[in-house]
Amino acid sequence: MAAGLGAGALWGLVFVAPRMVGHFGMVDITAARFLVFGAVSGLAVFARPAAVRWPSGRQALAALGLSVLGFSGYYLLLAFGIQAAGTEVPSLIIGTIPVWMMLLGLALTGAGIALMIYGAWSAQHGGAGADEGGARFGWGIALAVASMVSWTVYGLLNAAWLQRHTELNATDWANWLGVATGLGALVLWLAAGSDVATLRARPEGTLFVWIALASGFGSSWLATILWNIASQRLSASLCGQLIVSETLFALFYSFVWDGRWPQATEWAAALLFVLGILASIKAHR
Numbered sequence: 001m002a003a004g005l006g007a008g009a010l011w012g013l014v015f016v017a018p019r020m021v022g023h024f025g026m027v028d029i030t031a032a033r034f035l036v037f038g039a040v041s042g043l044a045v046f047a048r049p050a051a052v053r054w055p056s057g058r059q060a061l062a063a064l065g066l067s068v069l070g071f072s073g074y075y076l077l078l079a080f081g082i083q084a085a086g087t088e089v090p091s092l093i094i095g096t097i098p099v100w101m102m103l104l105g106l107a108l109t110g111a112g113i114a115l116m117i118y119g120a121w122s123a124q125h126g127g128a129g130a131d132e133g134g135a136r137f138g139w140g141i142a143l144a145v146a147s148m149v150s151w152t153v154y155g156l157l158n159a160a161w162l163q164r165h166t167e168l169n170a171t172d173w174a175n176w177l178g179v180a181t182g183l184g185a186l187v188l189w190l191a192a193g194s195d196v197a198t199l200r201a202r203p204e205g206t207l208f209v210w211i212a213l214a215s216g217f218g219s220s221w222l223a224t225i226l227w228n229i230a231s232q233r234l235s236a237s238l239c240g241q242l243i244v245s246e247t248l249f250a251l252f253y254s255f256v257w258d259g260r261w262p263q264a265t266e267w268a269a270a271l272l273f274v275l276g277i278l279a280s281i282k283a284h285r
Contacts, residue, residue, distance in 0.1 A: 001230070001234070001242065003226040003227070003229040003230040003233075004226070004227065004230035004234070004239060004242030004245070005242060005245045006223075006226045007223040007224075007226040007227040007230065007242075007246075008242055008243060008244070008245030008246035008247075008248075008249055009245060009246075009249045010218050010219045010222060010223040010226070011219055011223055011246040011249075011250075012091075012245075012246050012247075012248070012249025012250040012252070012253055013214065013215060013218070013219050013249075013250075013253060014033070014075065014078075014215050014219045015078075015082060015087050015090065015091045015094075015250035015253065015254060016087055016250070016253045016254050016257050017029060017033075017079075017211050017215055018079045018082045018083055019082065019083075019086075019087060019254075019257065020204075020207065020211060020257065021204050021207055021208045021211055022083075023202045023203050023204055024194075024199070024202060024204075024208055025193070025194060026076065026079040026080050026083055027076065027188060027189065027192045027193045027194075028189070028193050028194050028199060029079055029208075029211075029212075030072060030075050030076045030079055030185065030188065031185045031186070031188050031189035031193050032185075032189075032208070032209075032211075032212035032216070033075070033185075033211075033212055033215040033216045033219070033220060034071060034072050034075075034181045034182055034184070034185035034216065034220065035182055035185045035186060035189070035212075035216070036212050036213055036215070036216020036217060036220070037071070037178045037181055037182055037185075037216040037217075037220035037221050038178050038179055038180075038181055038182010038183065038185060038186070039182060039216075040178065040216065040217050040220075040221045041174070041175040041176070041177070041178025041179045041181075041182065041221060042175075042178070042179050042182065044171070044175045044178075044221075045172075045175045045176070045179060048172065048175075052169070052172060054176075055172075055176045059168075059176065060176070060180070062161055063173075063176040063177050063179075063180040064180045064183075064184075066154055066157060066158055066161070066177060066180075067177050067180040067181040067184055068184060069150050069151070069153050069154035069157070070150070070151055070154030070155070070158060070177075071177070071181040071184075071220070072181055072184045072185055072188060073150055074147050074150040074151045074154065075147070076188070077143050077144070077146045077147035077150060078090060078094065078143070078144060078147040080140070080143045081093075081140045081141070081142075081143035081144035081146075081147060082140070082144075083140070084136045084137065084139050084140025084143065085136075085137050085139075085140025085141055085143075085144065086140070086254075087250060087251075087253075087254035088251060088254060088266065089113070089117055089140070089141060089144065090140065090141075090143075090144035090147075091246075091247050091250035091251055091254070092113050092247055092251075092269065092273060093113065093141070093144040093145055093148050094144065094147065094148050094151065094243070094246065094247060094250075095243060095244055095246065095247030095248075095273060096113070096148060097148060097151060097152050097155060097243045113269065113273070114269075115265045115266075115268050115269040115272065117141070155239075155243075158228075158231060159231045159239060162228060162231050162232050163231070163232065166232065170225055170228035170229045170232060171225050171228075173228055174221065174224040174225040174228050175221075177224060178220065178221055178224065181220070230242060244273070244274065247273065248270070248274070251266075251270060
């Protein structure tokens with residue numbers, strides 16, 4: 001439980017990262033984070049004994065597939081969603097993963113999301129340009145839902161894989177996922193990212209580097225190890241409930257970054273959301 005909560009606290013940071021360095025493209029932000037993740041994982045792999053350093057062919061294929069679902073593909077969709085719709089609604093949508101993994105507590109969670117959408121829409125697009133803003137906001141929600149689906153599939157498949165292969169070391173598996181994700185991030189950056197000269201010319205370059213290091217090491221490598229520990233020791237449905245901590249931390253970080261208190265509808269949304277998750281946990285028990 002502690003490992004799962006720790007992973008949630010670290011994951012929550014990545015919901016505000018796209019807003020902190022908004023001058024950079026979402027592909028660049030995604031690629032930078034996961035290139036750091038891949039580099040740290042690669043160094044950790046070589047620190048392991050040679051006999052257990054590399055995965056088998058089957059393990060490598062599993063790591064490559066899961067890395068797209070749970071890391072590069074998931075976060076690329078999420079980053080574009082945050083860019084279009086802000087932090088609050090996408091973070092709550094991602095927080096419904098436990099519900100989709102368990103299919104309980106849906107009514108309260110849905111009501112919470114509806115309130116958050118209403119509050120965020122009122123705050124962001126209450127005036128002129130509402131039609132254009134509405135389309136952008138809707139597109140952001142659609143992308144957040146797609147990223148939620150991607151991570152839900154990853155969470156179920158990753159947990160099932162780890163529980164079928166209890167001989168796997170959680171740190172080794174995190175490192176192999178990291179190397180696979182880093183390779184994917186390199187391909188993504190070469191195919192769709194900005195060139196080095198363009199990146200260096202943009203403002204907030206130092207902050208961009210620090211965020212890449214923090215999210216690549218803490219929110220990716222360390223959080224993945226913690227999540228793998230939780231996945232090996234808890235059932236998939238119970239482990240999924242811990243994702244609520246990611247949502248709550250993301251909301252907290254977002255409000256701190258904005259320098260404001262939540263609106264009444266946002267307080268109510270968070271409360272309903274937590275009640276929905278507690279209902280799921282109670283049903284599980």
